[in-house]
Amino acid sequence: MTATVPAVQDVLVPDDAPRAAKKQRHWSDYVAPVIGFGGFIGFWYFMAYWGLKHIWGKPGFLITAPHRVINESFIDGKSRKALLSGLYWTARVSVIGLLIAIVIGMTLAIIMSQARWLERSIWPYLVAMQAIPILALVPIIGSIFGFEIPSRIFVCVLIALFPIVSNTLFGLLSAERGQHDLFTLHHVSRWTRLTKLQLPNAMPTIFTGFRIAAGLSVIGAIVGEIFFKRGDKGVGILLDSYRSRAQFPQMYGALILAAALGIAVFIIFGWLNNLVVGRWYESTRKSG
Amino acid sequence: MGDVGAAPALRFDNVSMVFPDGTHALRESTFDVRAGEFVTVVGPSGCGKSTLLRIASGLTKETGGSVHVDDPNVGYVFQDATLLQWRTVEKNIELFAELEGVDKAERARRAAENIALVGLNGFEKKYPKQLSGGMKMRCSLARSLVMDPKIFLFDEPFGALDEITREKLNDELLSLFQRKGFASLFITHSIYEAVFLSTRVLVMSARPGRIVGDFKIPFAYPRSPELRFEPEFAELSGQVSHALRGAHT
Numbered sequence: 081m082t083a084t085v086p087a088v089q090d091v092l093v094p095d096d097a098p099r100a101a102k103k104q105r106h107w108s109d110y111v112a113p114v115i116g117f118g119g120f121i122g123f124w125y126f127m128a129y130w131g132l133k134h135i136w137g138k139p140g141f142l143i144t145a146p147h148r149v150i151n152e153s154f155i156d157g158k159s160r161k162a163l164l165s166g167l168y169w170t171a172r173v174s175v176i177g178l179l180i181a182i183v184i185g186m187t188l189a190i191i192m193s194q195a196r197w198l199e200r201s202i203w204p205y206l207v208a209m210q211a212i213p214i215l216a217l218v219p220i221i222g223s224i225f226g227f228e229i230p231s232r233i234f235v236c237v238l239i240a241l242f243p244i245v246s247n248t249l250f251g252l253l254s255a256e257r258g259q260h261d262l263f264t265l266h267h268v269s270r271w272t273r274l275t276k277l278q279l280p281n282a283m284p285t286i287f288t289g290f291r292i293a294a295g296l297s298v299i300g301a302i303v304g305e306i307f308f309k310r311g312d313k314g315v316g317i318l319l320d321s322y323r324s325r326a327q328f329p330q331m332y333g334a335l336i337l338a339a340a341l342g343i344a345v346f347i348i349f350g351w352l353n354n355l356v357v358g359r360w361y362e363s364t365r366k367s368g
Numbered sequence: 369m370g371d372v373g374a375a376p377a378l379r380f381d382n383v384s385m386v387f388p389d390g391t392h393a394l395r396e397s398t399f400d401v402r403a404g405e406f407v408t409v410v411g412p413s414g415c416g417k418s419t420l421l422r423i424a425s426g427l428t429k430e431t432g433g434s435v436h437v438d439d440p441n442v443g444y445v446f447q448d449a450t451l452l453q454w455r456t457v458e459k460n461i462e463l464f465a466e467l468e469g470v471d472k473a474e475r476a477r478r479a480a481e482n483i484a485l486v487g488l489n490g491f492e493k494k495y496p497k498q499l500s501g502g503m504k505m506r507c508s509l510a511r512s513l514v515m516d517p518k519i520f521l522f523d524e525p526f527g528a529l530d531e532i533t534r535e536k537l538n539d540e541l542l543s544l545f546q547r548k549g550f551a552s553l554f555i556t557h558s559i560y561e562a563v564f565l566s567t568r569v570l571v572m573s574a575r576p577g578r579i580v581g582d583f584k585i586p587f588a589y590p591r592s593p594e595l596r597f598e599p600e601f602a603e604l605s606g607q608v609s610h611a612l613r614g615a616h617t
Contacts, residue, residue, distance in 0.1 A: 258450035261427055265444060266467040276467075280454040360454045362497040 121146055144329045153333025162318060163330070167337045170314035173229060174301035174341070177236020178294055184237065185244030185293070186286070192245070193252040193278065194270065210242040218307045228311030232304030239300035240293040247289025251282025284361045287353040294345035302338055315341070376400035377438045377519045377551035378424055384432030384576075385419050392576035393419040396433065399570060399579055401519065401551045408554040408562040410612055411572030417555045418447075420577070421521045424553060443517035443550070445525045449504035451496040451511075458483065458492040461510045468515070475514075482510040485544070502533040513544070522554040526561070538564055539593055546589050559612065563605050564596060571608060573615040581611035 128145040132138050144152075153159050188206075192199040214235055225231040255277050263273050305316025315334050322331035378401040385394040393416035401407045411417050422428035423435055425444050451460045461479040470478070483492060486506040496504060505525055512520065526534040538561060545552060545565075556562050562569045563585055571581030585604060587595060595601055 256448075256450065258446050258448050259452065261444075261446070262450060262463070263467065264427060265425060265442075266464060268467055272467065277452070280452070283454065357454070360495040360497060362453070 141328060144332050149329050149332040149336065152329035153336075159330050159333065162313070163315075163333055163337055166313055166315040166318045166334065167341065169229075169312045170298070170301045170305065170316065170338070171341055173232045173304065173314065174236055174294075174297040174345070177233045177300055178240055178290075178297040178345075180233065181237045181240035181244055181293055181297065182290065185241050185289075186248050188241075189245045189248035189252060190274065192249055193274075199249070206242055206245055209238065214238060214303065215307065222308060226310075227308040231308040232301055232314075235304035235307065236297045236300035239303070240297040243292040243296065244286075244289045247285045247292070248282060251285035252278045254285070255281040283357045284353075284363075287349065287357065291346060291349045291353070294349050295342050298338065298342045298345060375438060376402050376436070377405075378553060379436040380420075380424075380433070381436070382433035383423060383430045383435055385416065385423060385428070386431050394423075394430075395576040395578045397577065397579055398433075399582075401553050403518070403551050404549055405568060406545055406552040406554065406566045407568045407570060408552075408556060408566040409570045409572055410556060410559060410562045410608065411577060411615060412574045412612070413557070415572045415575050415615075416577030417572060418523050420572075421523050421553065421555060424521055437519070439518040441515055441517045443512035443515065443520040445505075445508055445512055445520065445522045447524045447527060449496070449501075449508040451504055451507055453496050456493050456495055457488055457499070457507050460496070460507055461514055463511055464515050478514045479510075482513045485513065486510045486540070500533075501529050502537060505529065505537060509541075509544075513548075516548070517550060519551045519553070522552065524555050524557065527557060534558075534561070535593065535596075541565065542589065542591055559605050559608050560596065563601060563608060564591065569608050571611040571615055580615050581608070583608055583611075 124143070124146050128140060128143040130140075132143050133140045153163055188202065192202050217238075221231050221234055225234050252274075259277060259281070260273075263277055268276075301314065302316035302319070305314045306320050309317055309320070315338050319331060319334045319338070322328070322334060380397050380399050382396045382398055383394060384392075384396055386392050397420070399407070409417050409420060419428060421444070423430045424437065425442055426437075452463065455463070458476075458479055461482060462475045465475040465478055480492075483489060486509055488503065488506055488510065491499065491503065496507070499507065508525070526537050529537065542565060552565075554562070554565060566585050569581075569583040569585060570579050571583075572578065573580045583604065587601070
């Protein structure tokens, strides 16, 4: 392609154009997390060996020191095997639950985005569903889906649905008026408007929704296991049985796995987000 | 220059606009824009200038009078560049052709041609967030040029740009106008921009907007940037400014 209008070229303002953000990291980007982690472990030891006993006068064994948790949960072969297998089942349930919630949630949001009356008639139930204590639904869910994996998945979907619907809907409805005008001028179908304008415009908020939902789905899987105890033992079932048998080191081990699973899904979705919208989306904070 | 005097490309016949909330935006406005004409409307803020364009494009339906557009293929350049952030420069410029069902190869060809025309070579794969304000407007302009419209509507397209970039883009817009011969209806706050670009300047009154002044701008094209410093230019700008001040009260 040759420049047919050379006069135009000299205004091509390299100094007017924003420069590509340099990916330079500051030393604090590395040091701060290390200090944070050190502080956290230090606080843990402090509470285990001194704080709990002297501040609240409670027995210190309620908090197991970090090295003992590692030893008894992850070095010890038997515990490790139980915990890792628990992690597998919980992760599996939460991923399946999340995927179902994504499909249902996005479909609902797209339906709601099409007409105000649809939005107004569906919305109250979603808000209510969010607030309902799942405990009250245990008998009905259990009688329909049984007391094993399907019921746990159901709980995940229930918990993870709301942020997906609300973030997707918000994104779909937030395309600028001027951008809508472009499509109106060309008399496009609803489908074209949805796929070429509203959905791409919504991607950043949709991914925010996915991220929140992913964390909730992990909680849903664990809570679901505590309510529906039959079937394969996930982290939630282990947590509950370690708690009832006062096996505190293993209980904290299970907690660490639950947290790690939450962090893992958070990171995975952050990565997916960067992959899909990172190139074009302008967030207010320049991430390195 | 196209043949002035031909049938109007755009005609407003006693057009009025009252919005559902009772806002009276336009009052019996009558004017036309002919092929090869560059008509600019200046007026106080909120006088219904943008409404004029929305009606001309069909985005808003007038409540009184009638609008005649010769060819429905209308180019519309908005105040904001309204680029789609998730599309590269190239894909943004292809958008209208894509919406009109132009096939892929032809789309790419037209996009490449117009990218060169507005001087965005080398920026084809950039995203809007990587462009300056002036480059975004170029992109927006190229997006409309792809459909080769016979009439162009401009809604204060350069209002948000700095003086230098604005003047530069004015020069380029005129060279495009000469080359393509489209009819233009341009809206601006800037009297100097209006006089520099136009064959005719219309002055609108405060809301409800009405055409209260009509100035022929006799300077021949191509117009040199130096025209802005000629005494006749200052004289005409003064007359428009005077009419505009009258329109404010």
